[in-house]
Amino acid sequence: MNIGKAAVLSGLTVKTVRYYSDIGIISPHVNNNTGYRDFSEFDLAKLQFLAKARKFDFSLDDCRDLLALYENKERSSKEVKALTLEKIAEIDTKLSELQMLREQLSTLATACHGDNRPNCPILDALSEKTYQ
């Protein structure tokens, strides 16, 4: 199938699919006359796999690994699980960072009148020298 159909069926954009071809994460057959890419069912399956893995916040490099495991019927599930647990740990780190951030900002916002007076605890906090 052509790239447009592959894009629709995988939920990716044509640009994205073309990009994945360019960086070699998938390798559809190319028609020598027209230069059109031709995606097989297996190519499509990989694109759908990629779309989902990207939604799970796996980087394209992670996806390369996952895809290699996906294609290898002899793989052990150990590696996949390790990669997943690593990703979960990353997410946890990010979550706690964001939560701290939210609390600090929330505290500042609460303290700020938000009126027309120039006094503003938010800017005060940002310009405080002692707090880093």
Next chain:
Amino acid sequence: MNIGKAAVLSGLTVKTVRYYSDIGIISPHVNNNTGYRDFSEFDLAKLQFLAKARKFDFSLDDCRDLLALYENKERSSKEVKALTLEKIAEIDTKLSELQMLREQLSTLATACHGDNRPNCPILDALSEKTYQ
């Protein structure tokens, strides 16, 4: 003071400070003979302000706005608070997205034996066609 000292005192890297100068978010005086940038105390204060605002996840464009308000003694705190509340809302969105992600990944990781057998619920989920 030179860029190195300004960087240390603001907790930024020299590269970052130079970048901020390049994009005009700060404008230190430049020595015409040597080309060396010369940072005043006020420049330093702005760099420290920027370092903190960046930690609070404000984009450099946000920082431009905040800095303008910071420099304007006649500003009202309303604008600053609005910007902050907007940022909090962004963080909330990101938080819930990440939490959903974590749950899904966690569910998959739990279901996966993580042994040497090829069977792997994680890859199964990623390659499921019906689930999008």
Next chain:
DNA sequence: TTTAAACTCTCCTCCTACAGGAGGGTAAAG
């Protein structure tokens, strides 16, 4: 005084994961 280390400068490329658009070829429908 010379020299070596430490600092600074500009300019260049690279990173992630694409998006947007120019300029042109191709395919299918009317």
Next chain:
DNA sequence: CTTTACCCTCCTGTAGGAGGAGAGTTTAAA
């Protein structure tokens, strides 16, 4: 035969810098 909808490559831009080359400057030690 023409229109419209695809498809192609190539170039640039995004955010926020990092890394490094090659060259000038300053400072401290020998």
